[in-house]
Amino acid sequence: MFNPRPQMRYVAIPGHAPCVVVDDFLRDPHALVAQAVAAQAQFAVDPANYYPGPELDLGRDTSLRLDEFFIQHVRRALGAQRTVSVAARLALATLQPAELHPLQRLCHRDCAELAPGVGAAAAVVYLFDDARLGGTGFYRPTQGPEHTARVLRDAHAGRVSPGHADGYLSASNADFELLCAIPARFNRAIFYDGEIFHAAQIAAPALLHPDPARGRLTMNGFFRFRKRSA
Template sequence: MFNPRPQVRFIAIAGQAPCVVVDDFLLDPRALVAQAVAAQARFAVDPDNYYPGPELDLGQETAFRLDEFFIQHVRRALGAQRTVSVAARLALATLPPDRLHPLQRLCHRDCADLAPGVGAAAAVVYLFDDARMGGTSFYRPTQAPEATARLLRAAHAGTPADAGGAGYLIASNAHFEQICTIPARFNRAIFYDGEIFHAAQIAAPALLHSDPARGRLTMNGFFRFRKRSA
């Protein structure tokens, strides 16, 4: 499923673990796009994770194979020692800017409820040809942790943030500074520390489409792991 001889690059993110970038990630990416098209009716929105569109779980076999790649090529760069859990799913961003929940207008982290010594990582595989639909950007808060936490709690409760902009976050604002952007490329995978604030770089939302063959289709992976001892 995955390239057995990947060319792995490490993109620096200031003050953070690097972003691991792998081009030509899947051996047959078009087959996964075709799978998404065939299963389009089974995609569903999960209101608990605030992804701006429907998703489809890919099952444990795919998740375990993704974890094998993570173990072999990625975990050391992200400070991981042993995987605790892993999940993989297809995702299709479809929401127009005027329908976004306040929390979806901000960057976020994938590290809720982490126990001491446990870390989080995420993977995104871009499965669309039009790079204008956007890659992924990383951010750092510009205010004290308490102020950032208040902002996120208010957004979670549905209060519009005063961070500027009514759509997808694509640039620095009063609360977050954009520190790195990884452009999208068909069959490019990125792996990153889930404790870094990040957001999809959707600067052209008019291009989003509900057809997996035409829209911003991605394969997303989520890992929980035991951190490596210092």
């Protein structure tokens, strides 16, 4: 399923582990796009995770194969010792700016309630040709942790903080500074530390489309792991 001889590139993110970039990630990416098109009716919105569109779980077999790639090629760069859990799903961003919940207008982390010694990582595989649909940006809070927590709580409660954009976050704002952005490219995968604030760089939301063959289709992976001893 995945390229057995991947070429790895590491993009520095100040204060964090690097983002691991792998081009030509899937052996047959068009087959996965076709699978998404055939299963379009099975995509569903999960309100619990605030993803701005419907998703489709890819099942245990795909998750385990993604974990094999993570273990073999990525885990050391992200400080992982062994995987505790893994999930993989297809995702299709579809919401227009006026439809976004305030929390969807901010960056986020994939590391809620991690136990001591446990880390988180995530993967995104871009399955669309038009790079204008957006890659992924990485951010750091510009204020202290208490202020940042308050901003996130307010957004969760539906309140918009001053200085925040009306749509998708794609640049620095009053509370978060953009550190770097990875452009989208068809069949490019990125792996990164889930403790980094990040957001899809959707600067042209008018291009979003509910058809998986035309829209911002991605394969997303989520890992929990035991951290490697220092």
